Amino acid sequence: MQKTWVFPRFFVLTRAIRWRKVFLPYREDDMFDFKDERYNRQIAMPEWGPDRQARLASARVAVIGAGGVKSSLLMALVAAGIGHIRLVEFDHVDLSNLNRQVLYRTSDIGQQKGIRAQATLQDLNPEVDIELVNEKLTSSNIEALLGGYQFIVEGGDSPAGRNLVNTFSLGAQIPFVHASAQFSYGYVFSVVPEEQTACFACFFPRDYTREEHTGPVPVNVLSTLVAGTLGAAEVLRWCLGYRDRMTTNRRVCFSSLLLSSEFTTEFQPRRLDCPVCSKFYR
Numbered sequence: 401m402q403k404t405w406v407f408p409r410f411f412v413l414t415r416a417i418r419w420r421k422v423f424l425p426y427r428e429d430d431m432f433d434f435k436d437e438r439y440n441r442q443i444a445m446p447e448w449g450p451d452r453q454a455r456l457a458s459a460r461v462a463v464i465g466a467g468g469v470k471s472s473l474l475m476a477l478v479a480a481g482i483g484h485i486r487l488v489e490f491d492h493v494d495l496s497n498l499n500r501q502v503l504y505r506t507s508d509i510g511q512q513k514g515i516r517a518q519a520t521l522q523d524l525n526p527e528v529d530i531e532l533v534n535e536k537l538t539s540s541n542i543e544a545l546l547g548g549y550q551f552i553v554e555g556g557d558s559p560a561g562r563n564l565v566n567t568f569s570l571g572a573q574i575p576f577v578h579a580s581a582q583f584s585y586g587y588v589f590s591v592v593p594e595e596q597t598a599c600f601a602c603f604f605p606r607d608y609t610r611e612e613h614t615g616p617v618p619v620n621v622l623s624t625l626v627a628g629t630l631g632a633a634e635v636l637r638w639c640l641g642y643r644d645r646m647t648t649n650r651r652v653c654f655s656s657l658l659l660s661s662e663f664t665t666e667f668q669p670r671r672l673d674c675p676v677c678s679k680f681y682r
């Protein structure tokens with residue numbers, strides 16, 4: 401009974417495939433006739449294409465830190481073919497990094513993060529120019545390290561560090577993305593000074609005067625991977641030319657990723673009384 405049911409179904413399926421090949425103008429394997437090239441899968445996307453890929457190849461992005469969120473973010477930028485990345489990182493790899501900082505291996509413990517990250521990323525894509533700066537970002541070197549870049553990936557691990565980048569970016573008119581992960585939640589938003597969008601202090605008005613380091617927080621690999629990927633999307637959007645699609649005046653949040661995978665958008669218009677951006681915006 402079962403055999404007589406299976407055979408006609410198989411027969412109908414094979415005939416349908418043959419008729420489809422005869423009557424349809426193209427076949428799926430004709431549509432995607434990929435050459436064996438690094439970027440062919442993304443260039444074939446209508447919203448990407450060769451012109452935007454060329455734009456990406458000439459992009460210059462500064463990335464502060466190469467920790468958890470920055471691991472997936474950097475891997476995405478390098479795989480996609482960003483032309484030049486300046487990586488500012490001075491820390492060393494610890495065993496406690498390895499649950500979420502997927503750029504590193506157990507054999508990297510004790511070594512400089514920047515050097516290991518650069519080696520891994522360069523191996524992923526030798527076409528990307530990755531410049532390592534083994535320094536801590538300060539108010540005295542920020543102009544020299546970030547000035548002239550097209551986009552900044554903010555990565556301060558303290559309120560003071562984040563406010564330093566926020567203030568610099570507003571003054572230098574360089575957009576930046578803030579991607580953050582703690583516990584099983586996180587969020588991403590961009591600040592675009594030339595559009596006078598809400599700045600970091602508009603989002604976190606109580607943080608801009610804080611100086612103390614908050615210290616380590618619980619976090620897992622799901623949060624860092626997702627936050628890094630969403631952050632990379634901001635950078636790629638900007639560099640590919642989708643500048644009207646940035647996550648500004650709002651943040652994309654994910655909560656309880658481990659248990660629920662819920663995404664929400666929280667709107668945050670610019671605060672007219674913001675003590676930081678009101679000095680730069682008219």
Ligand SMILES: [Zn+2]
Pocket residue numbers: 598599600601602603671674675676677678
């Ligand atoms: Zn502000």
